[in-house]
Amino acid sequence: MRKLLPFMKKYVLYAISSPILMILEVAADIFIPYLMSLIVDVGIANKDINYIVQLGAIMIGAALLAMVFGILSAHVGAKAGYGFASEVRKELFGEIQDFSFANLDDFSVSSLITRLTNDCNTLGQVTMMTLRMAIRAPFMMIFALIMAVNINSSLAKVFMIAIPLTIVAIGLILSKARPLFLKMQSKVDRVNAIIQENLAGIKVVKSFNRQEHEGKRFKVRNDEYRDTALKATSIIIFFIPILEMIINGTIISVLWFGGQQVVLGTMGGGELIAFITYITQIMVSMMMMSMFFMQLLRGSASVTRISEVLSTKSEIKEISEPENELIDGSIKFEDVCFCYPNSADLVLKNVNFQIKSGEVLGIIGSTGSSKSTLVQLIPRLYDATKGKVIVGGRDVKEYSIKALRDQVAFVLQKNVLFSGTIRENMKWGNENATDEEIIQALKYSQAWEFVSEFEDGLDHRVEQGGDNFSGGQKQRLTIARALIKSPKILILDDSTSAVDMTTDAKIQKIFKKELNDITTIIIAQRIQSIQHADRILVMHEGEIESFGNHETLMKESQIYREIFESQSKGAISE
Numbered sequence: 233m234r235k236l237l238p239f240m241k242k243y244v245l246y247a248i249s250s251p252i253l254m255i256l257e258v259a260a261d262i263f264i265p266y267l268m269s270l271i272v273d274v275g276i277a278n279k280d281i282n283y284i285v286q287l288g289a290i291m292i293g294a295a296l297l298a299m300v301f302g303i304l305s306a307h308v309g310a311k312a313g314y315g316f317a318s319e320v321r322k323e324l325f326g327e328i329q330d331f332s333f334a335n336l337d338d339f340s341v342s343s344l345i346t347r348l349t350n351d352c353n354t355l356g357q358v359t360m361m362t363l364r365m366a367i368r369a370p371f372m373m374i375f376a377l378i379m380a381v382n383i384n385s386s387l388a389k390v391f392m393i394a395i396p397l398t399i400v401a402i403g404l405i406l407s408k409a410r411p412l413f414l415k416m417q418s419k420v421d422r423v424n425a426i427i428q429e430n431l432a433g434i435k436v437v438k439s440f441n442r443q444e445h446e447g448k449r450f451k452v453r454n455d456e457y458r459d460t461a462l463k464a465t466s467i468i469i470f471f472i473p474i475l476e477m478i479i480n481g482t483i484i485s486v487l488w489f490g491g492q493q494v495v496l497g498t499m500g501g502g503e504l505i506a507f508i509t510y511i512t513q514i515m516v517s518m519m520m521m522s523m524f525f526m527q528l529l530r531g532s533a534s535v536t537r538i539s540e541v542l543s544t545k546s547e548i549k550e551i552s553e554p555e556n557e558l559i560d561g562s563i564k565f566e567d568v569c570f571c572y573p574n575s576a577d578l579v580l581k582n583v584n585f586q587i588k589s590g591e592v593l594g595i596i597g598s599t600g601s602s603k604s605t606l607v608q609l610i611p612r613l614y615d616a617t618k619g620k621v622i623v624g625g626r627d628v629k630e631y632s633i634k635a636l637r638d639q640v641a642f643v644l645q646k647n648v649l650f651s652g653t654i655r656e657n658m659k660w661g662n663e664n665a666t667d668e669e670i671i672q673a674l675k676y677s678q679a680w681e682f683v684s685e686f687e688d689g690l691d692h693r694v695e696q697g698g699d700n701f702s703g704g705q706k707q708r709l710t711i712a713r714a715l716i717k718s719p720k721i722l723i724l725d726d727s728t729s730a731v732d733m734t735t736d737a738k739i740q741k742i743f744k745k746e747l748n749d750i751t752t753i754i755i756a757q758r759i760q761s762i763q764h765a766d767r768i769l770v771m772h773e774g775e776i777e778s779f780g781n782h783e784t785l786m787k788e789s790q791i792y793r794e795i796f797e798s799q800s801k802g803a804i805s806e
């Protein structure tokens with residue numbers, strides 16, 4: 233919680249004024265039963281109408297004041313609570329944007345979503361409740377106790393039994409409910425996880441006709457959540473009647489003993505009425521406190537989950553005075569080994585190679601041979617476990633991350649477009665790109681063919697994820713988006729896999745002829761996509777099997793020859 237408190241800074245005035253206003257409300261509230269006792273014992277007893285009217289007016293005034301203070305306090309409390317939560321949410325969102333790929337592997341996306349939504353909401357609500365209840369309840373209890381003792385100290389002895397009894401009851405119930413509340417939070421996580429996975433892949437679910445299976449999976453988790461929530465609530469349900477029993481027991485004993493005093497004339501009837509009102513106030517404030525503790529339980533689980541994200545720091549760090557300019561687009565791998573943070577397997581083993589600036593490098597190899605892993609080290613999406621990745625003559629760790637990623641454009645294997653227009657998507661690559669530059673990039677990536685056919689051209693809508701484009705169209709748009717960055721190095725990870733062969737050949741030609749100052753790395757499954765590259769890397773199980781151009785590889789690399797033959801024959805040999 234200490235880590236989160238600084239986010240309250242902007243709302244600190246609200247956070248302070250809420251309890252102050254609350255205390256004023258409580259003071260007015262407490263005053264009312266006292267006035268009532270005076271009306272009964274003095275006004276009514278003496279049949280003094282004037283006195284009754286006067287005190288009645290004061291009572292109305294006090295009630296109005298209590299109302300105004302109450303509304304104001306709730307209002308500023310809500311501002312502080314939700315403001316605080318929104319600050320924390322903003323910070324969380326920012327932190328997640330800075331996460332390295334390794335961090336993203338650690339937290340699941342659904343869990344991050346739950347933390348950003350559910351947990352932040354809980355935090356806001358609990359803060360609001362804390363500001364209201366945690367302050368109101370003890371004050372109300374203390375004031376009411378003082379007033380009760382003031383009215384009749386011998387009668388106030390009933391509290392010596394009632395209060396400890398209530399505390400024991402609350403303690404028992406809370407200790408039973410606590411583990412269930414904590415469990416509820418993790419059950420919510422599990423429900424969210426399944427919803428997120430299902431919705432992200434809803435089309436696959438439908439095409440495989442797996443709705444029923446998915447429905448069952450969802451039901452299991454949903455039921456688990458319901459049962460835990462029910463269990464927790466059923467414990468809480470006992471709470472109210474137990475408390476009522478204690479309140480009623482206290483009232484009966486007060487009426488019993490107090491009634492005798494009234495008969496004897498040592499206590500006024502009005503005083504007895506006021507006393508009973510104070511009992512209710514004391515008990516209600518104890519109930520409030522226990523509700524508050526319950527909320528605090530929920531809140532503490534959320535705080536832990538939020539702090540986990542906040543205290544996760546990207547292990548991809550910059551040096552203190554980083555370089556901002558890549559001199560050229562040359563690339564060198566020196567003895568590079570890599571294993572993913574969440575696994576022990578070495579997926580890159582002693583990789584060594586070098587290419588000059590402006591060259592086209594093709595990478596080919598079976599699936600899982602670590603092609604994507606290898607290129608992810610160039611813009612530091614991950615850091616090499618061992619060895620050095622040298623770009624533009626310097627270790628990648630010497631550049632500022634922004635500069636490096638601006639100058640190394642990467643079209644990821646699983647790339648997405650964002651909702652908006654085509655122009656907006658293209659401007660991701662470079663905010664200041666003009667329409668001419670965008671059209672040029674679209675022409676290079678062979679996307680202009682279809683974009684120019686839209687009536688609204690660059691203003692054409694892109695749905696979330698780019699779902700209103702075909703696979704090949706999407707790939708061509710993502711290549712254009714990368715080109716708009718005017719990078720020194722361009723990495724295309726299987727980015728033309730869904731593009732037809734003729735268009736693919738046109739794109740390859742452009743890279744070789746028009747964009748020959750950009751170092752281009754093309755990962756492909758088709759030999760045709762890389763055959764004309766200056767150099768080709770053949771990957772096999774995380775190692776370089778061979779390195780050279782098409783002609784030498786045809787002679788020297790058995791794997792390359794096999795791929796070539798199988799693809800040129802277009803048939804799988806027996």
Ligand SMILES: Nc1ncnc2c1ncn2[C@@H]1O[C@H](COP(=O)(O)OP(=O)(O)OP(=O)(O)O)[C@@H](O)[C@H]1O
Pocket residue numbers: 337572574575579597598599600601602603604605606645726
């Ligand atoms: N985020 C990750 N966490 C852990 N292991 C991973 C992760 N991504 C990939 N791997 C593992 O690393 C190995 C290499 O994967 P990589 O994606 O680099 O292969 P690839 O050659 O690009 O395959 P494809 O041709 O199918 O794209 C695989 O064994 C894979 O299981």
Ligand SMILES: [Mg+2]
Pocket residue numbers: 603604605645725726
């Ligand atoms: Mg890959």
